[in-house]
Amino acid sequence: MTDHPTKVLVVEGLTKKIGKREIVRDLAFEIGQGEVFGFLGPNGAGKTTTIRMLVGLIRPTHGQIKIAGYDLSNQFLEAIRHIGCIVENPELYPYLTGRENLEMFARMVEGVTPQRITEVVQLVELEERIDERVKTYSLGMRQRLGIAQALLHHPQLLILDEPTNGLDPAGIREMRQFISRLAHEEGISVFISSHILHEVQLLCDRVAIIHQGRIIQTGDVHQLLSGEPPVIWKVSPLAKANQLLQSLPDVFDVEILENESIRTRLPQNKIANINLRLIQAGIQVTSIEQKKPTLEDIFLQMTEGDSLA
């Protein structure tokens, strides 16, 4: 029955055209059981369109989506049964209570018992407010109710669109822990879209990077997103420091920036050592800043790599 028993999601040649515009083109990726898969790309790269195709809201122009071995377009009911999702915002019926919302979705799937509803409510820690109307909920609570709704029918694959969007820092941390627990303890595969590099690094096992509707790269998150982050030095005198940094063996890509500072690339464990060398040479160091690489940096790096290859 299933081609890839351990592959929960297999996407091949996925393309969507609206009019003459190609929103996404020829996407291919797979998600294994219990894997947290990041779908990383800037806004407008085609992430939401892809997600809408994965959950059957949009029909692909070409390509195939297989969920738990079932083809989404030919065996919609069997395939969609294994998916739980939140597309964009967790929009539930504001005039119903949390429990009524869950009961409503339970009536649309086979085999969700009242005990299961209680269970997911406990899982997302909404017991106290579940019988109040959703319009009185905070965004974080709506997000949790959204997840409860997605988990209700024991899906194999959870699809979350920007799950930490709009949450406060505590909420973000909670959400991350929650997602890891789902994947690593309950064996649910999770597909997460995000435009925040840092988040994908923290959460995901593997990542696909999408840019202008195409996947630039897919792979292990640490391989793809590591590398030496740039370090920015505020020093004086500038010229002397520049000269010294250029001459040191572990320092690459030395560049003088406009605001009286120098950008370099170097391994993290060498920073203290280089700092000492600068001070010994009589150069005043006023600040050392390690920049987190942005998504744009990565794209730049990758697209450059592409054109060279």
Next chain:
Amino acid sequence: MPNFMGLIYNELLKMVRKKRILVVLLILAILIPIFTYAQYRTVQTNIQNLGTSDWKTLIQQQIVDNQNRLTSSRIPEEWRKLIKISIQQQQYYLDHDINPTSPGAPTFIRKFIDQAISLFLPLLIVVVAADIVSSEHSGGTIKLLLTRPVQRWKVLLAKYVSLILLVSFIVTVTALLSYLISGLVFGYTGWNMPVLTGFDTQNDELITQGVHLVPQWKYILMSYGLAWFACTAVATLSLMVSVLLRSTAASMGTMLAAIIAGNLLTQLSPSWTTIKYFVFTNLSLTNYLSGTPMMIEGMSLPFSLIILCVWSIISLLIAFTVFTKKDILA
């Protein structure tokens, strides 16, 4: 299979909790007393104009007049029959002590539906029906609804069935409320009062061949049945518009404009006979029962029923095709 009753239950739950129905009930509860009072005023004016409060002598006089006309040999056979029926009706008023100018609640609800069928009830239906699909779009909940293991056509069918249940509810409540409220003023009797029906038109002439008397309760059942039919057609078209337009305001506006246009066109331009094929010029179905002549040539009860059916079927086809095929973009 998740059962279909569950889907209908969901839709009904949403309708009730959205409180639109409450608004409709409130409108009815406020407007029916106003109409009752208006009717009361008309009755009072009539009594004043007649110059006498003794309606029994008046009816006896009318019966005598009619009997005199019957004896005249120049009256055609057709008229003769109509006059006989008239006498029968007037005799009933006398026998049962019913003042025809000051009728009971059943007469009020019969007259009320005559007036309400073409505009007032359709507007109420639009208020609850126009957002049935578009509100899921504007609320974003369509994404949750369509990512369940349920075919899209089933989701829409559940909405349509609930809508028809809602139409039935509104029509019934209209009858009940107008009975209860107007009865306070006019009294609750008069169900068996005979009412004329069976009119037909041909080449612009009223044909009275089939005219006969039916008890009022039967007439009211027929009226409300026809009203239900007209309202169902309105609900069906609203469903289509609601599928096609994403915003509730837009779909409600479109439907209101179309219904009002249908009413205006009939009155403004009765000589332009093509408009009889337009769905909303065919809503006044009870006019065929009461024999009120239609403004446009060539309209009859079967004609109007067919027009309403054809428009409804086409709307359903469009609604289901679009709803099952459409991409749900942002």
